[in-house]
Amino acid sequence: MNDTVKTIGLFGLVALAILFTGLSQSWNAALGILNMGLISAIMAMGVNLQWGFAGLFNVGIMGFVGLGGLATVLVSMPPVPAAWAAGGYDVWEALFVGALSLAAVILIRKRMKPGNLRALVTWVLLIAGFSIYRELFDPARDAIEKVNPALEGYLGGLGLPILLAWPVGGLLAAGAAWVIGKTALGLRSDYLAIATLGIAEIIIAIMKNEDWLARGVKNVNGLPRPLPYEIDLQADPSFVEKAASFGLDPVTASTLYVKLGYSIMFTVVLVIILFLMQRSLHSPWGRMMRAIRDNEDAARAMGKDVTRRHLQIFILGSAICGLAGAMMTTLDGQLTPGTYQPLRYTFLIWVMVIVGGSGNNLGSVLGGFLIWFLWVQVEPFGRWLMELITMGMEPGNALREHLLASAAHMRLLTMGLVMLLMLRFSPRGLLPEK
Amino acid sequence: MDILNTLVLLANFVIVPAVTYGSQLALGALGVTLIYGILRFSNFAHGDTMAFGTMVTVLVTWMLQSWGVSLGPVPTALLALPFGIAVTAGLVLWTDRVVYRFYRKQKAKPVILVIVSMGVMFVMNGLVRFIIGPDDQNFADGARFLIGAREFKEMTGLKEGLAIKASQGLTVLTAVIVVALLFWFLNHTRTGKSMRAYSDNEDLALLSGINPERVVAVTWIIVAALATVAGVLYGLDKSFKPFTYFQLLLPIFAAAIVGGLGSPLGAIAGGFVIAFSEVTITYAWKKAAAYLLPADMAPDGLLQLLAVDYKFAVSFVILVVVLLFKPTGLFKGKSV
Amino acid sequence: MVGGYGRGPDILHGVTLEVDRGEIAVIVGPNGAGKSTAMKAVFGMLNVHTGSVVFNGEDIRELTPQARVAKGMGFVPQTHNIFASMSVEENLEMGAFLRTDDYSETMEQVYDLFPILKEKRHQHAGELSGGQRQQVAVGRALMTKPQLLMLDEPTAGVSPIVMDELFDRIIEVARTGISILMVEQNARQALEIADKGYVLVQGANAHTGSGKQLLADPEVRRSFLGG
Structure with missing residues (x-):
């Protein structure tokens, strides 16, 4: 009972904070926080699944989120026929050859006896595979990137509805997680951390540099939307009329309408995932996972295939992050690989999980909302604080200018402090695991 | 076939940069490996410790420059370095006191300490950005080159030039001195030996009357020095940008793990393995091939295995290969 | 001494040990009798809440193991x-x-x-x-x-020949005036070189005497020296 009151109280507090933002700043800003809060909550649940349920230490969240973003482009953008004609098939053929030679190497290493011959075959396969791959790939890539580089220069997507990209984003992330899990799970926790950190950097590097895939740092703008455009709404007389009946002007009404639409869609996803997670947490499967987390050796001794379970949960958690990543890119309406930063997309999610309470799904949701709210509001608050501190100084004072300009960097400092204080004084989080 | 020119070409574009970068990574990896050996966790804040130390040094350098202090051909930053080390040592000791010590007393699991170090990373990162901002900062002065490419060509009459930047020479020289000092300290002083003993067998070290808090404090001071030196050398060689230092975390960890976490010698070897792999794999071998092969066989492509932007991938792949085949690293580190 | 680890249950329910200068005292007993625990109690590695630990006439019950090393106690753990x-x-x-x-x-x-x-x-x-x-x-x-050297099963895992040699060395150490307190699995050989022997059973003294007395004691022989 007490727990329920606390949960409701804390969620109420966050709701009040968002409402207050709406009243004091703008409803647009409030809905913005709500939407990203929903996405953050889903990401935090994905990480909580890995860390809270299984004790897996994943610091490559950014990579999975990025893959989700990539999925939106690959699924929803219209294909670029000229680019496909220029080299689309060749690129995939090259990638196929590359994958084939890697598969051959793995097979050889599994089937052949260790020795000089195996080493030789491995190297020959690797070098030959890589040469053929580059031979096929390079001209095809150059040809694609030459096709209308200012607007296209990439293969485009499948031209399917963008909502389809959400599960696809999850699948892409799951695939990447499978590869990482196969190699790094079963190693020590620090190693998994470094491995995931590395793979995330590589995924983002690929997204930044492989222009043929999603235009790299040139960004893909104008992703299709699952919701109507504001301009169209404003042109729709019945909408304008309805807006007027609420006492809103058409421009505000249309932005609110779109944002609210996203909020509803995200909430649906959040509730589904939360429901499934709660069900699994209380199922025998969830109990087994926690048993493995709490005492791996004992679980192993009882005949549980710990590595396999870990792989399973690692893939699931990463898929959730990928899904959330696709949702986020859909919300943004553009894919900007240059903006993926580990502090924002990996470590901030960790702060959410830690603050919310690892091992508790509602905690992660709460942490997602709360930390996102702080992340957004710390900046104006920091500026206000700096104004206050520097009030006595003359305008033009170098220190004053510096302090005001630096207020934006208060965010990281605050997040770090919040995390450290939480770990120190309430290590189980706001809503601890039961 | 033109072997001499090929060698000079390789020296200029592969060996010199890789040795320089390797020295910087080795110094960084030594810091990570010492923390791992003594405090037994992977310190995610190390990149930002480097950034902090460099920042302090940059600020002091600017101050010295504004006073007109100069060391002639040697960068003024070298004069500012001791201040950078001292302030950084103060910061990490304070951090240890208010943050890490609590968990040490509790005997918290290493992974908890890793998460705590993530929090410290945030704070340090924020602090650095707050004080100096997120942009590129230039603080190098003094001579630019030890040998210029043109001088070299005139001197030797070769087609290829070899340029060695002053910062590169300085990096290698400083790294050698710092590493020699560190190993002398670890192997020949009472405190250094007690650190090794503590890293080897904590309980027995306690039984022998070694004071763990002292060992930890000395370790943090050394790590602060190593991190600051590594950061300043990297900054002089390239430039100082806080985010780059955060990204250095990956190759540094790769170096420490490849060498064997907890093994100082391994950290150095790992640093050079990573640096040489990164440079050779991202180098365009076209020109070298043109020198070595007959004219009609000269390649059309750049012969670059991977674009420079994928240098992270190199450290990562080496890391994974080593972990799969030799999980304790080349120099048998700890695998607890 | 009565005590246990941390706030856990008592493992020692009244053990008395005594070693005089230059003597070899051996603690023997069945598995789980609290032999090593008794020695660790002497060294301050667990809480002794009743009773005392006296070294050179000084009560050192409150001292940390490190401080006891400084006072002249040496300890050789069983492993690591x-x-x-x-x-x-x-x-x-x-x-x-x-x-x-x-x-x-x-x-x-x-x-x-x-x-x-x-x-x-x-x-x-x-x-x-x-x-x-x-x-x-x-x-x-x-x-x-040290004036007192404590050995926790020094011969665990070594061959019988090496064991004999180690015991010889231990006797030599004792001859230099260092007292020795030792826990041993190889009860018979250990009691042969012991000036004092303590047989512990379930965390309490069961038999005490000189090494020879214990070896001759029919009850001790029957219960765990194997006849």
Whole structure:
């Protein structure tokens, strides 16, 4: 009972904070926080699944989120026929050859006896595979990137509805997680951390540099939307009329309408995932996972295939992050690989999980909302604080200018402090695991 | 076939940069490996410790420059370095006191300490950005080159030039001195030996009357020095940008793990393995091939295995290969 | 002594041990009798809430193990009792860490006692054989010039020949005036060299006497010396 009151109280507090933002700043800003809060909550649940349920230490969240973003482009953008004609098939053929030679190497290493011959075959396969791959790939890539580089220069997507990209984003992330899990799970926790950190950097590097895939740092703008455009709404007389009946002007009404639409869609996803997670947490499967987390050796001794379970949960958690990543890119309406930063997309999610309470799904949701709210509001608050501190100084004072300009960097400092204080004084989080 | 020119070409574009970068990574990896050996966790804040130390040094350098202090051909930053080390040592000791010590007393699991170090990373990162901002900062002065490419060509009459930047020479020289000092300290002083003993067998070290808090404090001071030196050398060689230092975390960890976490010698070897792999794999071998092969066989492509932007991938792949085949690293580190 | 680990239940329910200068005292008993625990209690590694630990006429119950080392107690744990990655000589130096005077003489004495260590003093201790490692471990503890040396199953895992040699060394150590308190699995051999023997059963003294008395005691023989 007490727990329920606390949960409701804390969620109420966050709701009040968002409402207050709406009243004091703008409803647009409030809905913005709500939407990203929903996405953050889903990401935090994905990480909580890995860390809270299984004790897996994943610091490559950014990579999975990025893959989700990539999925939106690959699924929803219209294909670029000229680019496909220029080299689309060749690129995939090259990638196929590359994958084939890697598969051959793995097979050889599994089937052949260790020795000089195996080493030789491995190297020959690797070098030959890589040469053929580059031979096929390079001209095809150059040809694609030459096709209308200012607007296209990439293969485009499948031209399917963008909502389809959400599960696809999850699948892409799951695939990447499978590869990482196969190699790094079963190693020590620090190693998994470094491995995931590395793979995330590589995924983002690929997204930044492989222009043929999603235009790299040139960004893909104008992703299709699952919701109507504001301009169209404003042109729709019945909408304008309805807006007027609420006492809103058409421009505000249309932005609110779109944002609210996203909020509803995200909430649906959040509730589904939360429901499934709660069900699994209380199922025998969830109990087994926690048993493995709490005492791996004992679980192993009882005949549980710990590595396999870990792989399973690692893939699931990463898929959730990928899904959330696709949702986020859909919300943004553009894919900007240059903006993926580990502090924002990996470590901030960790702060959410830690603050919310690892091992508790509602905690992660709460942490997602709360930390996102702080992340957004710390900046104006920091500026206000700096104004206050520097009030006595003359305008033009170098220190004053510096302090005001630096207020934006208060965010990281605050997040770090919040995390450290939480770990120190309430290590189980706001809503601890039961 | 033109072997001499090929060698000079390789020296200029592969060996010199890789040795320089390797020295910087080795110094960084030594810091990570010492923390791992003594405090037994992977310190995610190390990149930002480097950034902090460099920042302090940059600020002091600017101050010295504004006073007109100069060391002639040697960068003024070298004069500012001791201040950078001292302030950084103060910061990490304070951090240890208010943050890490609590968990040490509790005997918290290493992974908890890793998460705590993530929090410290945030704070340090924020602090650095707050004080100096997120942009590129230039603080190098003094001579630019030890040998210029043109001088070299005139001197030797070769087609290829070899340029060695002053910062590169300085990096290698400083790294050698710092590493020699560190190993002398670890192997020949009472405190250094007690650190090794503590890293080897904590309980027995306690039984022998070694004071763990002292060992930890000395370790943090050394790590602060190593991190600051590594950061300043990297900054002089390239430039100082806080985010780059955060990204250095990956190759540094790769170096420490490849060498064997907890093994100082391994950290150095790992640093050079990573640096040489990164440079050779991202180098365009076209020109070298043109020198070595007959004219009609000269390649059309750049012969670059991977674009420079994928240098992270190199450290990562080496890391994974080593972990799969030799999980304790080349120099048998700890695998607890 | 009555006590246990941390806030856990009591493991010792009244054990009395006594060693006089230059004597060898041996604690024997069945598995789980609290032999090692009793010794750790003497060394301050668990809470003794009733009773006292007196060393040289001084009550040291409140002192930490480190402080007891400074007072002149040396302890050789059963496992992980050397610095494997350090040379033999460095192991001995670490043993003398608390000493501020010149300890080279003590080191010579240790080398005289264990000549093989002098031969291998620049080798890593981790590369030595089991018996040699035990010598390093004992040598390390001797470096503080302790008045009381405590050994936790020094012969665990070494061959019978090495065991005999180790016991000989231990007798030699005792002859230099150092008291020895030792826990042993090899009860018969240990009691043969013991001046005092303590048989513990379920965390309490069961039999006490000189080594020879215990060996001759029919009840002791029947219950766990195997007839």
